[in-house]
Amino acid sequence: MNLFYLLSLILFLCLSGNAASADNEVLSLLRELKAEVGELKQQLDRSNSRIGELEKKLGEYRASKPEIDKPGKEITQAPETVASSPAKQDDKPLVTLGDVKGTFKIPGTNTSVGIGGYVKTDLLLNSVSAGADKLGDQKLLLSQIPVGGASGEHSQLTFHAKESRLWFKSFTPSAWGDINTYIEMDFFGNPGTYNYTPRLRHAYGSIGHFLAGQTWPTFLNAAAIPDILDNGGSAGSLFLFRQALVRWSQPFALAGTAMEWQTAIEAPRSRIWDSTSPSANSNDPNAYSFFSNPDADRYPDLVTRLNFSPEWGTLSIAAMGRQIRYTDSKLGLKQEAWGGAVSLAGKINVFNLDNIRFMAHYGNGHGRYVSTDNTFSDASLDNEGNLYLTTSYGGMLAYQHWWNKQWRSSVVYGYDQAEQPDWVNQVLNQEVQSLHANLLWSPVNQAVMGLEYIYANRKLLDGREGDLQRLQFSARYNF
Template sequence: MHSRPRLLLTIASGVFPLAATATDDVRALLRQLGDQVAELKQHANQADARIRELETRLAAEQQKNRQLTTQASPAANGVVAVSASPAANPTEAKPETKPPVTLGDTKGTFKIPGTDTSLGFGGFVKLDVNESSVSAPSFGDQYLSISNIPVSHRGEDSQLAFNARESRFWFKSFTPSAWGDINTYLELDLYGAAASYTPRLRHAYGSFGNFLAGQTWTTFLNELAAPDTLDNAGPVGLAKFRQPLVRWTQPFKFAGESLDLQLAAESPNSTLWTGSGWSPALGTLTYDNLTTTGDDRYPDLIAKLVYKPDWGNLSLAAMGRQIRNANNTSGAAREAWGGGVSLAGKINVFELDNIRFTLNYGNAIGRYSSVNRLEDAALDSAGNLHLVNVYSAVTAYQHWWSNTWRSSFAYGFEQADQPDFVAATMTRQAQSVHANLLWSPLPQATLGIEYLYGSRELIDGRNGNISRAMFSAKYNF
């Protein structure tokens, strides 16, 4: 009986200390939780205070913005503003608008807003400084003019001339159409008058598809074969001039090769030798023994075949034209048909180097040689026309020393088989030499020096020559 109470006392004495220990742990945990709750409450109070502070600042900023808006509104200045859309949301994004000017279809052009026409303009400013061995009249001190080379040294011993007449401005446009691209081109320089910088029309033409009409290089010329010279006229013997014309260009393939056939009708202008000085028959004063009659009835007809392989460019041109004079001492119109042929090209050789050449022959190509300084025909005392055979040749080699340095060496020659009755003062033969060094550090700038020599021989054997050193600075825009 006494063993059970003793056992219960033993168990109770072990359990109560354990219970007491568990109670202490719970109390410690509760105190810890209470401290954490107090700390969280403190953080919450701090956050509430910060929120209230931010709300106060926001309200102040909104009030400030409302005051500024009220001051800037039309109503604040006595102007009543009418809302186009009262329900519109001021924060709604506006639709994207197209820029007023966009790039054109070709490099360097822009489009007229609302159209498909691309416009472009450009040109260059060029200064030429020429030191000549003899003085030459008119434009002879500014570019090589064969007829202005003094004979028997009638000019000064030397001459220094500055000019910027070759500076140019051009304007072009491109418009796509169902008939092909409609293109226009207009270009001016400042060679209009010897005594002033009067603008002169160089090119003015338009084209659509294969058809071109306006003023540009004659079809008889292969402009790619013209040497790269600082002198504006270039070597003797080039048909380097522009005139009004209409032209059709037809591309085609032959034996797998691409070719162009060009057919042109160009402005006629019969150039005659009619004697020296005053011409009673024509009632005009002849210039350098040459005159243009103004009696033409048919255009100059030219056909040219152009071959464009990878290694260069070749062309073969043929021309037929009528030379006519209606106002002469015989009282009857005199006329004769003549023509000429031209073979020209540019052949690439080593890297960027190339050879250029032009060969011309004909009995009616006087005005197509050396810028209209030889006659197409000579008029005898009876008023009869005698066509004049003319030969000319130009050859050049262009060498590239580097991507920015280049040189051209060019030679030109021409000769006219003058009739026996033509005055001894007429030009029979002429030639020229050009050699230059050009530096283009940038695509927009070229500086260069050039030496040229020109000579002419008259029918009576007298001759004259000119040598010239040139410096040129050219800046494109």
């Protein structure tokens, strides 16, 4: 209305000040302005009418809504009904998608959490049994292959679901970088065939480039692990174990290629063949372990690794230094020696989805990192208390072929050898090798089924050897 009066005043002044000389063009302009003002007034009336209708509907809604906001009023609605009522603008949804695929955010926080894993059932037909309640019948352990005509059960059948896994992870942004945590477990905690004891596999956290916890050792490039059904791993590869460590990872680029430098201090654990120990001199070549862990470690294992990530795959070079230490307070004996090792590993994409994976290693004093559990020692202790590091070396080569998007196969061969002093027990391992060949089918992303043939061999220092042939069927369902 004020705009209407203002325009009327302007019209009056114009007409009174120069009525005689006003031309038709000015009068026409003033008439148009008056018409527009009238139209605006009509729109305002219609808006006021619509507001009145909405206020009436809001009053009817409030009259029918349960009084859950009044102090002392008991809430009688079901939780899902209350949650579906209109929320205030500053209320947050109960569940929102997380910042990482497959996660959701904890209400009221910036933390994204996820849960997953898989259920896996393995059916294994072994040419010869490793023995009652031995892990060697459930996954490949080269040190448990029967040797020298051992009277193990032939055509032995094992069913188990111990490799089934469960994991939890979280991601939280911070001014210091993303804070990530990860925990994973399986059920290999007890060697008994029908004993499903949970076992911690991974448990670590990281902030930015700094990681601390239990996970794959830095000396191992996990991207080079072959795609096989067997959980024990191949000869020639590094032992697929996890240990506590503290690690820094620094990404950078060189000539346009993504690279990463990692350095870590990791949990030490010396594995020694002790000539003075009765168990180390057993004449039974099928004894599970001839080694002792003196628990006298003083320095952590020191590891550094350089990772290359070109377009054609990934490649890593790693070096490790570690102290092997032995003490005996009763004899007043203290022996220690520093050893080291190097490794080369990677995955090379060849064509389509096919790829080549490989690992190679050489060093002394790194037997604990080699092949499967208890294959070689880190060092040997003679009768005079002298400590000799064990030199070992080997390699693994795998080729994976994709027949189509659902079917794939891998062929993997690996070999390891250790150089032992002449005076050690001659039933210790001199060399091991294995061959894996499989056919896997994934009808959907959440399921994998397959058949795998395994041949493995171990040879002792005295020349005796043993073979294992295994046919394994596995079914895995991811969630």
